[in-house]
């Protein structure tokens with residue numbers, strides 16, 4: 001368990017304002033998505049989901065082929081593909097490049113992949129200033145925290161929180177009107193864009209047959225990040241590949257609607273290589289960094305590799321009853337919600353945060369809304385089995401395993417189960433009261449763990465079977 005997990009979880013649950021902010025923020029996104037796919041607006045929605053799933057499956061099953069193809073096509077347009085195993089390699093490449101070009105200031109547009117790699121911290125460690133330019137990301141960077149949500153990084157903050165952060169970090173008078181706050185950030189960031197030496201973006205999709213990086217956004221900051229500085233570096237996980245430009249007609253219809261309820265985001269940029277002769281703007285150098293960072297581990301399992309289909313729309317977070325209560329910072333990594341619960345243990349190993357696959361009610365809402373049809377509940381169940389096997393291997397949870405063995409044996413013997421019901425009923429509520437106040441019983445570790453979060457209701461006076469027979 002992450003060291004701060006129980007504490008973070010408890011403070012989140014106890015903070016009424018935070019609960020309201022999470023509930024309202026995710027609720028808005030749920031409504032927007034619902035309206036965007038309702039009725040005749042997108043009649044082929046289910047077909048699009050199936051199509052997207054098949055396209056992703058095909059790409060991930062043939063990833064080696066498409067990685068080679070994209071490398072050739074980026075080179076053909078004057079760019080360079082750099083393959084990196086992890087965050088250290090990514091940071092090393094950027095630091096070397098910055099040193100060679102004398103770069104000091106980097107502007108960034110939102111990229112969960114660079115968050116995953118702790119890139120800002122690594123760059124700042126070497127005296128490079130890295131400034132996030134997406135408004136939500138800029139706010140949380142000033143606040144010194146990680147994104148709360150895949151598409152709405154500052155979802156948990158109110159405008160009053162933002163006012164406090166701006167006053168504290170920018171030294172300005174307190175401003176609580178969101179439009180004015182936006183103008184304040186815009187004025188600061190505009191100067192950063194003009195002075196930046198390098199622009200780093202993420203990529204929503206990387207098109208293999210053209211070598212283009214596709215970035216969707218609403219603020220225009222990714223377009224400025226990729227075109228104003230002399231060097232543009234796009235950092236993407238290897239799973240972001242899609243085979244052909246025409247496949248975007250499937251993914252773009254699903255991504256905006258699933259993420260923010262928009263038919264199409266305000267800006268969709270196709271970035272393929274440095275500025276060509278005769279072009280008036282664009283970078284002089286272009287690099288596409290394709291990162292593994294644990295992804296190829298998932299390729300080994302034909303079932304589990306579907307985790308790599310994710311297009312980071314955030315819909316599963318918004319619809320998850322667990323995420324909506326515990327919020328983004330209760331999860332141990334930058335990826336939160338159901339998809340975080342699925343990919344984090346696979347990237348880091350189930351031994352690191354064994355509670356994570358259990359942070360789900362298995363209600364199935366995530367799978368119902370996922371635009372690429374990832375079977376998240378099935379993956380969570382598989383991971384739970386992995387956690388159990390891991391604990392067994394480590395010799396942990398003997399008591400828990402023994403309890404479940406007894407439970408399984410009782411379930412396989414209906415007469416014993418019925419006898420248990422009769423015995424419990426014979427003791428009735430008084431027996432329950434006695435048991436739940438008996439120190440020897442309450443001090444058994446699994447019982448203590450169970451009761452720390454749940455009640456122990458007294459046994460009913462009559463078992464279900466008795467009532468059934470009587471009626």
Ligand code: SF4
Nearest residue numbers: 310311313314316370
């Ligand atoms: S798992 Fe599906 S719903 Fe969740 S973020 Fe990824 S694509 Fe969206």
